[in-house]
Amino acid sequence: GEDVEQSLFLSVREGDSSVINCTYTDSSSTYLYWYKQEPGAGLQLLTYIFSNMDMKQDQRLTVLLNKKDKHLSLRIADTQTGDSAIYFCAESRAGTALIFGKGTTLSVSS
C-alpha cells in the first residue's frame, strides 16, 4: 500500500517501556521521523533517524530501523504520565514532503 501504517492505541503503566511500531512504504526515504502531539497542540519533532542507520538512542528514546522490512519503532524507557500523547511516524518522500501515519495514541496510567 501507499500508507505509513501505525497501530492506533497503546496503553502502558508508568515506569514500563513503551514500543510504538510503524511500517513505511518508500524504500528511498532518506529520513524517518517520530513526532509527538500533545492535546490541543501542533506536532513537535521528537527524534529522527537517517536511513543508513539501524539504531539511534537519545536519553529515554531508542529508534530502531529495519530497512529490509521497512519497519521503524520507537521505544520509550521508563514511560511517564507526561509521555501520554499521540506519536506520529513520518517518512520523507522525494526529500521534501513528509508523509505521516495516522498516529498512535499512547496512554500512560499511574
Place this chain on the structure above:
Amino acid sequence: DAGVIQSPRHEVTEMGQEVTLRCKPISGHDYLFWYRQTMMRGLELLIYFNNNVPIDDSGMPEDRFSAKMPNASFSTLKIQPSEPRDSAVYFCASSVVGFNTEAFFGQGTRLTVV
C-alpha cells in the same frame, strides 16, 4: 522567533460560507506546508510551497480549496464554499531546506462547518 503562527485558532462557520485560514512561517524558512488532520484520515499533506512557489498541490481535495503564498511571511488556505466534511484541524508547518531538517508546526486551526 515566536514559531509558526496560525490564525484563527478556532473557526465555526455555516455550510456554504468562505473560510480563510492564515499562517505566518518562521522567518528564514523557505518551505511551507499545509496539512489537514482528521480522526479518519490522520494527517494529510494538502500543499507545499518552496520560496513562495507552490510545488505540489496534489493533496488538495477539491477545487473548493485554494492556497496562496504572496510573500515569504504569509500564506492562506481558503475554502469556498465550505462543507461539513471540511471540519478538521488544519496545520501549517515551515522548514529550511525541505524535510531533511526539522519541520516546525503551528498550533493549528480547528475548523467546524455546521
